[in-house]
Amino acid sequence: MAQTQQDSRSTSTADVSAGIIPDSINPDIQKERDNAMLNKELITQMTYIIDGGKEFTERRRHIESCLFQDPLFSERDRYLRTSAETFDLGVKRSLRMIDFKKTHSITFSEIWDIIYRALSNEQTFGIHDLMFVTFIENQGTEEQKARWLDEARNMRMLGTYAQTELGHGTYIPGLETTATYDPSSQEFIINTPTLTSMKWWPGALGKTSTHAVVLAQLIIGGKNYGPHAFMVQLRSLQDHCVLPGRSVGVIGDKWNYAGTDNGYLRLRNVRIPRADMFMKYFQVSSDGVYTKQGNPKVLYSTMMVVRLKIVQESWQSLARALVTGIRYSAIRKQGPMDRGGPEVSILDYQTQQEKLLPGLATAYAFNAVGKRLQQVFNKVQADISKEHFSSLPELHALCCGLKSFTTGTAVGFIESVRLACGGHGYLLSSGIPYTYSRTAGGCTYEGENTVMMLQVARYLLKSAYSAQNGIVLAESVAYLAVDTSGESWSACTESDVRDTSLLIKAFQHRAHRLVNHVGQRVARLMGEGHSQGTAWNNSTIDLVHAAKAHVEFYTVVTFCDVIKTLSADPTILKILQTLSCFYAVFLMDKNIGDFMQDGYVTSDQAEMVHSQYFALLAHLRPEAVPLVDAFDFTDLTIHSVLGCYDGNAYERLYEHALRDPKNKTEIHETYSKYLKPLLTGQKSKL
Amino acid sequence: MAQTQQDSRSTSTADVSAGIIPDSINPDIQKERDNAMLNKELITQMTYIIDGGKEFTERRRHIESCLFQDPLFSERDRYLRTSAETFDLGVKRSLRMIDFKKTHSITFSEIWDIIYRALSNEQTFGIHDLMFVTFIENQGTEEQKARWLDEARNMRMLGTYAQTELGHGTYIPGLETTATYDPSSQEFIINTPTLTSMKWWPGALGKTSTHAVVLAQLIIGGKNYGPHAFMVQLRSLQDHCVLPGRSVGVIGDKWNYAGTDNGYLRLRNVRIPRADMFMKYFQVSSDGVYTKQGNPKVLYSTMMVVRLKIVQESWQSLARALVTGIRYSAIRKQGPMDRGGPEVSILDYQTQQEKLLPGLATAYAFNAVGKRLQQVFNKVQADISKEHFSSLPELHALCCGLKSFTTGTAVGFIESVRLACGGHGYLLSSGIPYTYSRTAGGCTYEGENTVMMLQVARYLLKSAYSAQNGIVLAESVAYLAVDTSGESWSACTESDVRDTSLLIKAFQHRAHRLVNHVGQRVARLMGEGHSQGTAWNNSTIDLVHAAKAHVEFYTVVTFCDVIKTLSADPTILKILQTLSCFYAVFLMDKNIGDFMQDGYVTSDQAEMVHSQYFALLAHLRPEAVPLVDAFDFTDLTIHSVLGCYDGNAYERLYEHALRDPKNKTEIHETYSKYLKPLLTGQKSKL
Numbered sequence A, B: 001m002a003q004t005q006q007d008s009r010s011t012s013t014a015d016v017s018a019g020i021i022p023d024s025i026n027p028d029i030q031k032e033r034d035n036a037m038l039n040k041e042l043i044t045q046m047t048y049i050i051d052g053g054k055e056f057t058e059r060r061r062h063i064e065s066c067l068f069q070d071p072l073f074s075e076r077d078r079y080l081r082t083s084a085e086t087f088d089l090g091v092k093r094s095l096r097m098i099d100f101k102k103t104h105s106i107t108f109s110e111i112w113d114i115i116y117r118a119l120s121n122e123q124t125f126g127i128h129d130l131m132f133v134t135f136i137e138n139q140g141t142e143e144q145k146a147r148w149l150d151e152a153r154n155m156r157m158l159g160t161y162a163q164t165e166l167g168h169g170t171y172i173p174g175l176e177t178t179a180t181y182d183p184s185s186q187e188f189i190i191n192t193p194t195l196t197s198m199k200w201w202p203g204a205l206g207k208t209s210t211h212a213v214v215l216a217q218l219i220i221g222g223k224n225y226g227p228h229a230f231m232v233q234l235r236s237l238q239d240h241c242v243l244p245g246r247s248v249g250v251i252g253d254k255w256n257y258a259g260t261d262n263g264y265l266r267l268r269n270v271r272i273p274r275a276d277m278f279m280k281y282f283q284v285s286s287d288g289v290y291t292k293q294g295n296p297k298v299l300y301s302t303m304m305v306v307r308l309k310i311v312q313e314s315w316q317s318l319a320r321a322l323v324t325g326i327r328y329s330a331i332r333k334q335g336p337m338d339r340g341g342p343e344v345s346i347l348d349y350q351t352q353q354e355k356l357l358p359g360l361a362t363a364y365a366f367n368a369v370g371k372r373l374q375q376v377f378n379k380v381q382a383d384i385s386k387e388h389f390s391s392l393p394e395l396h397a398l399c400c401g402l403k404s405f406t407t408g409t410a411v412g413f414i415e416s417v418r419l420a421c422g423g424h425g426y427l428l429s430s431g432i433p434y435t436y437s438r439t440a441g442g443c444t445y446e447g448e449n450t451v452m453m454l455q456v457a458r459y460l461l462k463s464a465y466s467a468q469n470g471i472v473l474a475e476s477v478a479y480l481a482v483d484t485s486g487e488s489w490s491a492c493t494e495s496d497v498r499d500t501s502l503l504i505k506a507f508q509h510r511a512h513r514l515v516n517h518v519g520q521r522v523a524r525l526m527g528e529g530h531s532q533g534t535a536w537n538n539s540t541i542d543l544v545h546a547a548k549a550h551v552e553f554y555t556v557v558t559f560c561d562v563i564k565t566l567s568a569d570p571t572i573l574k575i576l577q578t579l580s581c582f583y584a585v586f587l588m589d590k591n592i593g594d595f596m597q598d599g600y601v602t603s604d605q606a607e608m609v610h611s612q613y614f615a616l617l618a619h620l621r622p623e624a625v626p627l628v629d630a631f632d633f634t635d636l637t638i639h640s641v642l643g644c645y646d647g648n649a650y651e652r653l654y655e656h657a658l659r660d661p662k663n664k665t666e667i668h669e670t671y672s673k674y675l676k677p678l679l680t681g682q683k684s685k686l
Helices: A027-035 A039-049 A052-067 A085-105 A110-117 A126-137 A142-153 A296-331 A350-385 A392-420 A422-426 A432-443 A449-468 A474-480 A500-527 A534-539 A542-562 A569-589 A592-596 A605-631 A649-658 A669-679 B025-037 B040-051 B054-069 B082-101 B108-119 B126-139 B140-155 B296-331 B352-386 B394-418 B420-428 B432-443 B448-466 B475-481 B498-528 B532-537 B540-564 B569-592 B590-597 B603-629 B649-658 B668-679
Strands: A159-162 A179-183 A189-190 A210-222 A221-231 A248-251 A262-269 A270-273 A282-284 A290-292 A335-336 A343-345 B159-162 B178-182 B189-191 B211-220 B223-233 B246-250 B263-267 B270-273 B281-283 B288-294 B333-336 B343-345
Touching: A027 A296, A027 A449, A027 A605, A039 A159, A039 A569, A039 A605, A052 A110, A085 A110, A085 B668, A110 A126, A110 A296, A126 A142, A189 A210, A210 A282, A210 A534, A221 A270, A221 A392, A248 B649, A270 A392, A282 B288, A290 B025, A296 A343, A296 A350, A296 A392, A296 A432, A296 A605, A296 A649, A296 B270, A343 A474, A350 A392, A350 A474, A350 A542, A350 A605, A350 B140, A350 B540, A392 A422, A392 A432, A392 A449, A392 A474, A392 A542, A392 B394, A422 A432, A422 B189, A432 B211, A432 B394, A432 B432, A432 B569, A449 A474, A449 A500, A449 A542, A449 B352, A474 A500, A474 A542, A500 A534, A500 A542, A500 A569, A542 B159, A542 B352, A569 A592, A569 A605, A592 A605, A592 B590, A605 B475, A649 B246, B025 B140, B025 B603, B040 B054, B040 B569, B040 B603, B054 B108, B108 B126, B108 B296, B126 B140, B126 B159, B126 B211, B140 B159, B140 B296, B140 B420, B189 B223, B211 B263, B211 B281, B223 B270, B246 B540, B281 B296, B296 B343, B296 B352, B296 B394, B296 B432, B296 B603, B296 B649, B352 B394, B352 B569, B352 B603, B394 B420, B394 B432, B394 B448, B394 B475, B394 B540, B420 B432, B448 B475, B448 B498, B475 B498, B498 B532, B498 B540, B498 B569, B532 B540, B569 B603, B590 B603
Parallel strands: A159 A210, A179 A210, B159 B211, B178 B211
Antiparallel strands: A179 A189, A189 A270, A210 A221, A248 A262, A282 A290, A335 A343, B178 B189, B189 B270, B211 B223, B246 B263, B281 B288, B333 B343
């Protein structure tokens, strides 16, 4: 039955307004929690696993509760605000955050892992914290750090990272902005010589930033040394006026991120001192001699951090949507299973499970893979600090591949959650459109997803070639040295199909086959006389496909592997193992043609995979609600009328509707303006 | 080279502003048009084919040009408006449209086929025209039509169609609203007795409609006769006050459709005269005797019109997005194909073609299928008017299946177009987010897509069962009587793979197999002791899959068939044949596992299909720009800075950005409000 006490992590009392929203748990959702194996205590343990440890969970919860004590961070009116109001609030919040971060000693990674996770909302200066400051730290000389770091950290200069141009995105060599060295004055002269070369997109560039890290082609004595980074001041620190030679503004509203003033920047003969080129790894001497050290890829290591964090954000976005979809499906009814029977929760429908449970398994998989990627990243960072660059290419490929795979996949499943919520998922108050449009940005920013996958493909083909030449491969691609062609899948029984080691073998075989297959295709096309570029281009669909198969293999392996390393309650381990098995079976069923193409999997085996997909859906269904509870998002973070912990979705839908500005008066102003003359038979004046 | 004269169907002169947008065609897009087989004259012929005849094209162009002479219908500021401004404009436009329709004698179907096609925008009273008036026409008695039709057509009463409830969507028997007959007063007493029974979603219900067709359970003497329709007045015609017993308001902002006040309605003991029940097919006599005639499905024939029109809208939405994606891809460059070579249009990239050309073929296929569905609909309407109802079930299944398939598919391809536009596709000014969020609504309104597909599946299983019993099947399912199991695909060569008759055979075999396979599954589960409902539910994923295979087969056949009936220039016919072949090959390659599962298609044949997919992509690529030109959307309809006819996307991006309200001042108000104290080292006051 419905319980009256409220979970302390659920609803803010402010939300229980107008007497519409009951102070009790919806009995249908309570039943889900009562009947699941994952009870309250196990849910908490699962939360610790997802968070990477109890200590972090407690820290996170503490910070969240402090955050939400400040009404400035309330999202109660998120879906009622105009774009202009959201921007105003974004700036205000970003400033409030400065003190908040100091008070609570928030670290760099906690900005992502706690603050952004809790708010998932509009802050103007994200790019300042995450790219501008980081860039100075990573690419500045000691002298530059001494000059800029303290100012930047305390936001006495506000900065952005200006790489992308109106006509040039992921293809960095194509950037048109130039920085021409003038030895006579020891200055760089920076220009965006064409319309298409204007910087376009950087966050906070339009109306707020005072400085920008500008990527420009370095030109010395007529020779182009390729893109390098320069610190360019944009606005006066006294009065915020735009400095001479600069032209800045916003690029217009986006599908989301109304809190940030993404902008454009045109530069005409802007002179900056030689000392303002970022010179940690690349130097220009006073007389114009260029030197470099280390791996030029280091220039993009800031982008790698961001891609890593996008992977982690992807699972959070997906998880947030799933909380809504699954809780709502537990309380929504649409008739009986059999004529005359009782109405059932729509979560009992197989097609509804299909819309939600593969996404749920994926969210757990992405959480695991995000943690693993962080470990790899930390190791490589430590290597780089010792000037060892050999592990960079693998990390680069992992970041590209997982950024592309997790964002693209998350967006697809969020749309699936929207459909699972029926018409109500189309209301802004459901939160799904917001989550969708926000997550969708991740498919193109920080590296367009197809280009990212092609970089992975290039790494895979290189690795396969290295393997043929006996070179030892990096861990994530070591399997490319193991030829499995001619083998067939050994699964004979249903329990074989649920055996993750056999599933992993199938994914390994598929990735290996597809990488080799497309490698041969490229070679064949070149053999037929096509140029390397044409041969590559005429194979890119298969290259992307092979790269995706590789990333899926990596994700399946990593998910299983992370679970193996856990010591936890047997029920939790069992459920996680089921999730990982289901994840692999789902992916295999969906791409079954790939596995059958060379006869590795037979028709009968394919049929077994398909049956196990159904069986595992039904198996996981009773744990669906606790599995999203374990994500441990508060209602204030989910911000969906459909997704609250207490399951009172209908009451919240209605309560939110009542707060719509149009409902403030019984008769809307359009009546007297336009409708009255019409309805009373006069001519209306428009 | 660039041409200076402007195509009269492209840009409005108002758009060529501030000297930013050149009065010339971008040379890269001109090159596309110069080099294609489809020259200007053939494009016009293709437009006639798409439109269904020259006469309609000319009529449509004339109406469009009249429409756009009225500045009220300009969409120049679409992406700069707030939700409130859009609503105000929506009402204003709807009223202006009354006179416009009279002046130009716009017919019912022209509202959809010309007005909505041209504007694709915000009008408040769409539901009045399309459902309220239609419902009176179809379901009203002669007496009711005499009372209401003239008032409704002249908008002296504004109406909506109130079926969906807060807690009840596509499952109509679950509706909770009641209409209880009181013989003593000869009135119906209408109630929404619970929170979940309130009407929720109807367009124009919240703030504008004076009347609603309310669906309610008809109760006479304690017996429930199921859902019936009643005319309920909501607001006073004198002063627009809400009448006693009614409570109405808006349900809050949606992902799109800001021009319509979708609303909620609660009714408490609202009495209406007996004569206000819609009684054409169902009657309640003064003493409470219930009678009916004809097929009860007729009640939902209004929904069938809407589903038909949604199918036609789906291709238009997809086509609009493709115009943007393909034109932009023609002028966008991202580096050379080979190092040192010239930069190429990104449309030359195979992965870019994959994002756009399958969608293009699909748009042409959906255009054909939409026209065919209209023919079927017209025929069935004629039957119904003669009280023949036997063809209703097939039409119902076609409308459900195609509505679900075309909306879901269109949404997926629109997202693909967004990705094809890179980061710029995320700007509102690109028009893609608007098209996406608008089209996405079609997946859940007027019948949730999964439920729609399950209704198709039910029809298919019934038909297969009838065939076993020797009953002659309707045309679209006649193939279910032809057993092809055990057969294998006869395609041996590349040209066989491009043979549409062989492709059709493959789709027929697949649909037949999947329908039978899932039929057997349902029977087996029931044989194992499951109830019918459980057996059905545990097969719904496969049922949806089979239904989709059927609809894809129908679409492939219809597309090929429609082309066969055309008499046109050989070049046009050749291109259309290539499109239909490509469409089938694309779908087959994507779902190859389905075709291989029972050995119908071998690995080698699958490989050939895959190769032909690549070959046809390359084959169609040169015609891509003229093929979207042939849709004949004006720039004013596309309303995308990336998709204009002249290809000057960068200039328009910049011009649109400059018009953003934030760019009106050099220093934004947030500076003095919040940033100044921070940047000048003081404490900011928040």
